[in-house]
Amino acid sequence: MSRTLGIYIHIPFCVRKCNYCDFTSLAGADEELKQRYITCLSKQIQMEGNGRPVDSVFFGGGTPSLLSPSQLGSVMEALRREFSLTKDCEITVEANPGTVTEESLRGYQSLGINRLSFGVQSMEDEILERLGRIHRSEDAVRSVELTRRAGFDNLNLDLMFGIPGQSLDQWTSTLEKITKLSPEHISFYSLQVEEGTPIYNDIKYGRLTPLTDEEDRAMYHAGLAYLRQQGYGQYEISNGAKPGRECRHNRKYWTMQDYVGFGLAAHSFVDGIRYSAGDDLRAYMEALEDNRTPREWVHENTVEETASEFLFTGLRLTEGVDLEEFQRRFGASLEEMYPQSMDELERFRQQGFVVTREQRGLGRGCRRMYLTERGMDISNRIMALFV
């Protein structure tokens, strides 16, 4: 397993809360609070840095693009001081369309940031309004133009489908408009309605009607087919990229590589141990100002838990999992680890949901197991075999 780390940095600030959001983020923070948070974040990096090589950094949120280049710069400085960033390190900043300027983008670039990820979600203003997003479709177009002008050549656009009231035509139209912008990478997620969010209440009280599973799946498959036709290879259930532009950082999560998270509620997975800071902003900052670690939760995975997570995350990838690597990592084959699930797995195989295939290439061969496109529709049922 690679000793090269990924680093996730959580920036919990947003202009306002979207109607579907249950992420750890807060709206309307003033400059003083942001600055205080940045100081704490840099201190956490200084306290927990270990000099390990790092080949991906991801600023997620929240809306990291609400930070100025100098604020992001002080975090980058701490990272470069406390870790060893590789020359080709992928450094991504998540951004909301309309929150970047050519100047801020040039500033980000001068810090070594080389990938931008915009939460576009839809190119239909009516849908953006329903989601409670702060931007409109023309902001997305403008932000992409500015990003290219500033010299970025690695861009992801996040999209959402399965939104109450969204038609298949609206989804297709969004895909057409997005692919015209020619991003290197596109993520496409089905809306998850989380309890307590405004959209959840709109559905609960009959103000919005959710799509049926069939409608949601039809959008998923139409999206996949369209993206493929436009040259975006699907490499994960919800992600497609032009050749060679897969997201290095996210691949670390899906292949169970080590990553360290800094910031409010940020999770880490290092040497089989999971840990995270809590999600109370005040407690997080007070701990660091008091020279204490903000770590609130630690869990040492059992071999069985790590094996199960290896399959859960790996089966999200279209390449699936390497069963020989599974055996090497966990000291038992799939059949030995889950004897009770083998009959059911065989049925899924026969029905064309799962494929197991020998692969011979340069060097050693391997046996891979992966989900087919139809299998991905019922991935939860298949993955439940490995709990």
Ligand code: SF4
């Ligand atoms: S921009 Fe993202 S993190 Fe912020 S409120 Fe909207 S969905 Fe949540």
